[in-house]
Amino acid sequence: xAKGGIVWLTGLSGAGKSTLASSLSxxxxxxxxxxxxxxDEVRTFLSAGLTxxxxxxxxNVRRIGYVARLLAKHGVLVFVSAISPYAATRTEVRRAxxxxxxxxxxxFVNAPLETVTARDVKGLYAKAHAxxxxxxxxxxxxxxxxxxxxxxxxxxRETPAESEDKILSALRSLSLC
Amino acid sequence: xAKGGIVWLTGLSGAGKSTLASSLSxxxxxxxxxxxxxxDEVRTFLSAGLTxxxxxxxxNVRRIGYVARLLAKHGVLVFVSAISPYAATRTEVRRAxxxxxxxxxxxFVNAPLETVTARDVKGLYAKAHAxxxxxxxxxxxxxxxxxxxxxxxxxxRETPAESEDKILSALRSLSLC
Numbered sequence: 001x002a003k004g005g006i007v008w009l010t011g012l013s014g015a016g017k018s019t020l021a022s023s024l025s026x027x028x029x030x031x032x033x034x035x036x037x038x039x040d041e042v043r044t045f046l047s048a049g050l051t052x053x054x055x056x057x058x059x060n061v062r063r064i065g066y067v068a069r070l071l072a073k074h075g076v077l078v079f080v081s082a083i084s085p086y087a088a089t090r091t092e093v094r095r096a097x098x099x100x101x102x103x104x105x106x107x108f109v110n111a112p113l114e115t116v117t118a119r120d121v122k123g124l125y126a127k128a129h130a131x132x133x134x135x136x137x138x139x140x141x142x143x144x145x146x147x148x149x150x151x152x153x154x155x156x157r158e159t160p161a162e163s164e165d166k167i168l169s170a171l172r173s174l175s176l177c
Numbered sequence: 178x179a180k181g182g183i184v185w186l187t188g189l190s191g192a193g194k195s196t197l198a199s200s201l202s203x204x205x206x207x208x209x210x211x212x213x214x215x216x217d218e219v220r221t222f223l224s225a226g227l228t229x230x231x232x233x234x235x236x237n238v239r240r241i242g243y244v245a246r247l248l249a250k251h252g253v254l255v256f257v258s259a260i261s262p263y264a265a266t267r268t269e270v271r272r273a274x275x276x277x278x279x280x281x282x283x284x285f286v287n288a289p290l291e292t293v294t295a296r297d298v299k300g301l302y303a304k305a306h307a308x309x310x311x312x313x314x315x316x317x318x319x320x321x322x323x324x325x326x327x328x329x330x331x332x333x334r335e336t337p338a339e340s341e342d343k344i345l346s347a348l349r350s351l352s353l354c
Contacts, residue, residue: 001210033178033251033252035247035250035251045239045240045243046223046240046243048236049236059225059226062222063222063223066222066223067244067247070212070244070247070248071247071248071251073212074210074212074248074251074252074253075210075251076251
């Protein structure tokens with residue numbers, strides 16, 4: 001069985017989490033079992049009906065963590081792309097994985113608010129700044145950056161290839177690829 | 178990679194689903210990747226807050242199906258033990274699995290209401306018949322038996338070993354063990 005693990009990409013909406021997770025999981029799929037749990041997609045399957053309150057965000061993050069552990073336990077390298085704004089909840093999910101002997105790689109996908117607001121790929125920041133979306137992470141809802149992530153990528157300064165290389169390097173050092 | 182699949186045990190509370198799923202998954206774990214998704218446990222992780230209304234029961238069953246497919250896709254034989262009272266929802270989950278090329282074995286764990294009421298392992302039937310538990314499957318909420326299950330076991334007449342053998346035989350015929 002391959003060595004399972006969880007690569008948890010956290011960061012603001014639009015920072016590049018899903019793009020990185022999707023690209024990396026596609027690249028690694030040729031060499032090892034890989035799964036991609038994208039926050040938006042998982043929410044529709046596991047957490048329809050939950051709101052964006054702190055309690056409901058935490059519930060959503062815990063559910064993703066539970067599914068990721070089930071897969072990692074069976075030798076899958078699971079890429080999770082989820083805003084997961086609260087540090088304590090990310091720590092809880094990390095500890096639950098490590099308690100089962102599962103490697104947990106926290107990747108801080110960091111781009112300043114000005115950058116993601118300027119990009120505004122989905123048009124959400126304009127609405128959030130206009131007050132049309134309540135509880136929008138980074139604008140009207142907190143984002144607690146990781147204090148000690150396994151990897152930090154700066155998608156405002158690095159090319160996608162540079163960011164990917166940093167993550168791959170961390171995975172190699174943990175024998176995950 | 179081993180051949181993944183889903184063994185879905187449906188039936189009344191107390192019919193013996195969890196006992197069979199637990200025993201079979203323990204036996205097969207020595208020879209192939211296996212996971213057990215027990216309805217009660219999964220509900221706490223994935224569906225806390227959901228009620229026992231039809232809509233919420235269906236949501237719970239769909240979530241279990243989603244997680245089971247993720248695991249089966251990676252070569253895991255997933256035993257699901259869940260009352261899953263509605264035929265249409267079980268069919269939906271089966272079709273979603275088969276659409277991904279995942280073998281789906283529906284096991285009807287059949288014991289008459291009189292038998293499970295007499296056993297009443299958890300003391301729930303006494304309460305349900307007394308009207309103290311609303312929407313209790315088989316008493317005050319529907320259970321739609323499978324019309325064409327892959328396997329039917331009659332836990333009121335068969336020994337546990339006999340029921341297990343019937344399921345194992347079905348799994349062997351599908352090259353799942």
